[in-house]
Amino acid sequence: MNAIKLPAFVFTAFFLFFHTPSSPEAAAMDGRQAVIMFKDEVDKELLEQFSQSVDYIFQEIPAASITVSETQKKALQMSPEVESLSYDMPVQSSAQSPSYGYEKVGMKNLVPSTLTGAGVKIGVLDSGIDAKHPDLQKRVVGGTCTMDIIYGEAGCPNSYYDDAGHGTHVAGIIAANNNTFGTIGVAPSASLYAIKVLDEYGEGSTSTLIAGVEWAIKQKLNILNISITSPIYDPAMEEVMKKAYSAGILIVGAAGNTGAPVSGSDSSVEYPAKFESVIAVSSIDQYDKIDRQSSLGKEIELAAPGVKIYSTYPDSDYTTSSGTSMAAPYVSGIAALYKEKYPEMTNKQLRALLQKNAKDLGAAGRDRYFGFGLVQVDKNPVNHDIELPYTTDSKGKLTVDTSDLADRFGTYNVYREDHLVGKNETAAEWTDYASAGTINYYFHPVVNGVEDETSFTTLKAEVASPKIKDLLASKWYDRYITYLNYQGIMTGFEDGTIRPESNITRGEAAILIGKSLGLNGTARNTSFKDVTVNVSSSGYIQSLADAGITNGFTDGTFRPGQLVTRAEMAILISKAYEINTASTSQLKDITAKITGYQYINGVAAAGIAGGYEDGTFRPHTHMNRAQFATFLARAINSELR
Template sequence: MKKLTSLFLIILQICFIYPRFTEASESLPANETVKRHIVFFNEEVDESTIEQVGGKVIYKYDMINAASVELSPNQKQELKQSPKVKEVANDNTVEVSGQIAPWGHQNINLAKKNPANLSGKGIKIAILDSGVDTSHPDLKVNGGTCVLNLLYDSNLCKNSYSDGNGHGTHVAGIIAAKDNDIGIVGVAPNAEIYAIKALDAEGNGTTTTVMAGLKWAIENNMDIINMSLTTTKEDLGIKALIDKAYEKGILIVAAAGNSGNNAGNTDTVQYPAKFSNVIAVSAVNRNNVRIPTSSTGNTVELAAPGFEIYSTYPTNLASSGYAYLTGTSMAAPFVTGMAALYKEKYPTYSNIQIRKLLQENALDLGVPGKDPLYGYGLVQVDNVSTIDNDSVIKYQTNASGVINLNLEAVLETTGSYNLYRNGQLILKNGFAAAVTDYGTKGKIVYSVVPLINGIEKNDQALSLEVTLSSPYFIDLSNQHWYSRYLVYLNFKDVLKGYEDGAMKPDQQVTRAEAVAMLGRAKGLDGTMRPTKFKDVAPQSFASGYIQSAVDQGILTGFTDGTFKPDEPVTRAEMAIMLVKAYNLPKGAESVFKDVTESMAGYQEIHSLAQAAITQGYADGTFRPHEKMLRSTYAVFLAKADHESFR
């Protein structure tokens, strides 16, 4: 008992020694002026720009055009002047959401889950924390990574992602402690947990480590990310990757923070929980009353048990292998575990649908309705009965990846429906009895949700799993959101694969390739021949399509008589070609904040929006100068070519 008490004193110090977040550079030697920053580029990361000012690239985040960089104050100022740089942000510190020092399943009604055998099986959960004790007898860790080597001490990852603090192991037990004869059982004991060690033995990390952890979770196709860590700062780098994860379909759950007061009358929710794409979780006691330290605010979404929670703990830190801890750090994993049960029960649901169902099923606490203390209320199991309805929807497939769905059974009970593919909405307010889709080798799960007065009836949803044996591309799967568009264009002989069996969706599209694909889609004459452009040789694979596009008034080239066939095509150039080729009508104006009237492609970009071919980015931009990939160009071309994709 004495040894355990000593342990808790150490944990309290973690909470109070670091009452606020400091810049990561404060841990550097006093005579060192170089600091870590997150540099955002307008387009792809340009390492030469950083090297020109004398900076050092530590880590790249290509998916958001950003990098962790070491810079002196002068180098920072010089870099900010570069036209290629969008913003230079600080590399802030993060730490575990404070804990103190056990109970939980009856309050979330776990015994009444339906079906009773739900266990989170097959659901991949990333625990972005201080690591997890890989040798703990009550835990099974499926994998993970340590990103602490991105800090200033390369030895921090010497024990891989094993936990040197205790916090991450405690969180892991709440989520997925084994259903065995020892210790405790987690909310989702058969969920696959992955340890991302982004916080050190003192419970501290930085923007860089959290961003690297999020990047790993995205690249390794996690279903849920648990973030029982907090910072007071609205960190742009962390937000960008959270948005990217959410966009990919990952559900993110985070501790609201432990900065509340007794009255609960101030907005004290911390980041990342405060971001809109994150479920912010507050903590309650055994009587379902908010604990005084639990942060409050309008962004609190759900409440969960967080007072004296008994869970797993590293055996080298507590000989029993278990400990009691208190805080929103303990509440968040209850929601994460519950989300895993929902995802197992409704495998076709998107992260947005799972989130909505968690809100709808929550037990309302406090004042009626959503409030700053409990959000929608205490997280609860879903006890709605489900039936096996895979045989209700009929379908046919062929070797080219064409899938014909027969939805007559759905229309017998409703006039319209929403159709989801692997959790992603692909048809809104549909009413056709037959729908055609496209896929590559592998599995696709469809969910058809009836609409009653425009409202989804999730309890009446019908599901279907389709398995295709062909076509096969080594770098394309049905989990890629753009795959259906690429397979459609391949089926139409518009988009060709490579000899090695690759589709290369992440490769940039040249202007020549873009015109050739468009020419095939429109049935233009592709016979190789001389063109009006001095830099397009008659023997070029795209020469015939380029000249045909000129003859059709689809393109004109540059004033110097060139076409620049080997340069990547931009989103603005793509818009101009598609609108002219498909004769799309004039669109509304002022849709995107970065598209001005003086810009080439202004009208065509808005025509694409009017035709429901694009909605732009979530931040209200279109990014007209962004270079296109084979994947993104295929999406636009397929939508222009076939209205069913819009």
């Protein structure tokens, strides 16, 4: 017999259910109307024995409408003659009734109004989902159960089916079908993935949660909704959240239902919402007042409706629930609409847009109650009706007609994926370089010197050539290598590769700089004792020496096979392109004691070579071919800086 593993930390899905009978009649009698279908023909004797009443026998199918108690329902379901038995949907809801939260998040102002979250993959990390619920049919496209980590095989008897109710309620807020009954989700066409990490009592562990997040990463989901919390920090949990966020998943978490912080504490937000990688969501009511039970703190990023929210419940039912568990799925649903509208946006860009579009509540700016404010739909017209036609040539030059953008806004910034590649541009034409593949660009207006992060225009460009074996258009360095390739400077090796992430040697660097300057590269004996006519880079090495760009080492060698350091790169490029030197800089580790410090300061000041995030330059670190290509391309073409 398998031993039951006791969890170190217990996760609980915090929520309050205000479960009401489907009708006054159902409340008055201990029973509910249901439809029972038999495999062959209706067994009237069985129904008389195990039902309160037989209300109607259908004519075209072997089925009947009956009134049963829960006990009778279970007894009938055990009969081998019964094909199915479910509570009668029309009795539960005669019309579609969206919760007030649907309007609160601005769904009536949706632009375009046709957005439904189609094609967006959302993981619901919770107690599972009732995938057969009429309002969730076809929405749940996959799932998993991790409860076997605690209970062994007995932990997942029905795979990811929701035997607690919490996950189904969350799922309905996100994606309940837009039909004629029940309720409607914010993103009714989104694809849901049920990740069951809680048992029938709404409890799980760090192990079940981590396993669930790992599964989400493998499935390459777009959004992960986590309406479960724990008061205890766990480093493994933090690490898996970082991994998921780094993998491109937007993570939305319920802040918790512990109320305001206790005296002496500045936050009551619980984990995993407390982590940097997770959007922490607080709960408000229909009057925009903070829910008394909502956790608060500096980690709160967005607020959403979470008090008395009507949504789906297992066994074809509906119920009203409260808590930050209900607020988080509103954010997940809105994020799905953003992702459908801007499919090329990363999770970080989606997060920034959610913050910018939020309706500010409470104190001006971000606060510990509402964060940036109440989550809202994006009301901007797609691309502001701006056209960005573009052309490409066979060598990788991409030219974008930005006249419409320049006429409308005057100044604009350009991002290629996540990287700023054009700052304060004003021209009616903008040029980039890319190898074969798909590239996503974002053009942001700049108003009074400030970039408008939410009013952007997107462009998905398809480039057919050049096709280089080991070069991807999605890589940050692609534009620089393609530019050098375009200029005939970095043509690659005989096997057709560029080897961008291989370290570069002094001989290879000499070839690239020599070609860029148009120097004589004819192989020949040189003034360096270790560089003969047999060294492929000999011609360029000697030409660079003749031009006074390199002197080699004091022992009379050039060492063409030695790897290039960042300091050597700065010296070579500064001398080759006559970059002004500088005696001071903001780089922490560059002082007058560093050989070539003035050249390093010069290329940094010119925008050719930057430092690392920690403010250092790391002059003795070796460079790869992509990094060298980047600095060389920037030195040659100032528009690439």
